[in-house]
Amino acid sequence: MDDAHLITLMQNEDMTNGFWNNLISQQFPFPDYLVVPEYQFPGGRADLAVIKLDNGRLVLVLEGKRAGGSFVTISRAAQQAANAAGKIGSTPGIIAALGPKFCLYRADTSPVTTFAGADGSGISTITNVNIQKITTKLQQCRAWNGSGGW
Numbered sequence: 001m002d003d004a005h006l007i008t009l010m011q012n013e014d015m016t017n018g019f020w021n022n023l024i025s026q027q028f029p030f031p032d033y034l035v036v037p038e039y040q041f042p043g044g045r046a047d048l049a050v051i052k053l054d055n056g057r058l059v060l061v062l063e064g065k066r067a068g069g070s071f072v073t074i075s076r077a078a079q080q081a082a083n084a085a086g087k088i089g090s091t092p093g094i095i096a097a098l099g100p101k102f103c104l105y106r107a108d109t110s111p112v113t114t115f116a117g118a119d120g121s122g123i124s125t126i127t128n129v130n131i132q133k134i135t136t137k138l139q140q141c142r143a144w145n146g147s148g149g150w
Contacts, residue, residue, distance in 0.1 A: 003127035027138040058090035067099025071121035093141035
């Protein structure tokens with residue numbers, strides 16, 4: 001798939017979350033992990049969560065939004081995901097996505113990394129980041145097993 005087609009698909013929240021669900025599910029396979037859409041927590045929900053099944057630990061949380069917005073919007077998405085983690089006393093990795101734009105965060109919402117090609121506020125775009133680099137970060141998150149993020 002070419003970049004323009006991917007960006008067109010990821011304009012809406014459902015497609016954004018579908019893209020990440022696919023990528024995350026490949027790195028966190030069942031029966032060791034469960035990728036949970038619309039994860040419910042006390043006082044709210046997150047778009048996707050990854051649970052380690054042998055200990056019930058929350059390993060990764062994604063909050064996806066439709067395309068558009070700025071650093072403030074993506075920061076709010078990260079805070080929503082962090083709130084999910086904090087309510088259940090977990091320290092997972094966090095992905096905040098606005099359509100094809102995204103940031104990776106620790107549970108305290110401090111940024112994890114800035115990929116080459118990110119804008120001045122650290123927001124990357126799917127099309128300017130090699131998927132393998134994202135996969136490597138997901139593998140690091142899996143290795144941390146919900147004990148602090150990446």
